Amino acid sequence: MAKRGDIRNKEIFAIVDGEIVPRSQATVPIWDAGFLHGKQIWSSPRLMNGKIFRLQDHLNKIRHGIKAMNCLVVPRDEEFIDSIRKVLVANEMQGASGVHIRIIYTPGTQVTASMNMKAVVNWDGTPSKPRIIVMPEWRETTSVYDTSKGEHAIVSQYRRPSPVFADQTIHSNNQIHSSLACDEATRAGVAAALMLDADDYVAEAHASHMAIVKNGVLYTPHVRCCPPGVTRLVVLELCSAHGIPAHEDDIVLDRVLDADEVMIMGTMSGPIGITQVDGKTIGCGTVGPLTIRLKDLYGKAMLDEKHLFDIFAVE
Secondary structure: OOOOOOHHHHHOEEEEOOEEEEHHHOOOOOOEHHHHHOOOEEEOOEEEOOEEEOHHHHHHHHHHHHHHOOOOOOOOHHHHHHHHHHHHHHOOOOOOOOEEEEEEEEOOEOOOOOOOHHHOEOOOOOEOOOEEEEEEEEOOOOOOOOOOOOEEEEEOOOOOOOOOOOOOOOOEOOOHHHHHHHHHHHHHOOOEEEEEOOOOEEEEEOOOEEEEEEOOEEEEEOOOOOOOOHHHHHHHHHHHHOOOOEEEEOOEHHHHHOOOEEEEEEOOOEEEEEEEEOOEEOOOOOOOHHHHHHHHHHHHHOOOHHHEEOHHHOO
16 A cells, blocks of 8 residues: 655656656656657566666566557667666665666657657657656565555456557556556555456456465466566466466456455565455455465565676676
């Protein structure tokens, strides 16, 4: 659940177009394609002991969205990495943990307010330089969720859009559906709102992926109607590595309510037990054993050097 903002973030620096600026001065032009038409791709890795957890997976997610939007210029990974390193150094985050790093890409500035990607050019007709923005934030190293007692969830009235309308695996800034579901959860006083798709299958929670457990087997929804998540990927890898049966599946709401365990999976939190959905107790009403085990395995994975990118060693 949301808590009061960390006061350290009041004077934090961001980087926009290679320039380090205080958050109060960080701006984009009103002719920016992301501002005008939502052509904005993002992902948010976490800094652990001064190294970034699964950075390449996050960069791959951004690259997928850039290519799916048919952007004219695709930055190299090194360009993102350089911006990330510079802004982390500016904020003296070397060796830090609990830092949430939002990496944002837009195609750049347009010459006219047209949806056509051909408008994302300079006045001489050459392609605009893509805009890279990196916004780090201090976050708590401990979970904002109740990891011991678990959390409650509701089923949102809002649905995730179908891929027939647009590729939902693009991690764009068009989050109105999830934002409305988030507001529902906040008004209900719960941690999450589960969102169905047009076919009445569970798609995800409003701000993270989810999974259920039945008879010791983990099931997580397919990612047809939402972007694939890095935390979800890590959890599935952990299941495979530790002999835990796990499957992607179409999950109807009745299976959620009848599950032995339900969990949500977020970047900063990892697996978090959901013990009640729409007022119905899940399983025994406590955080289940597989959720506890995966939470522990995820915590260890975040400290495993094979998952960590030493951003400050890059020059």
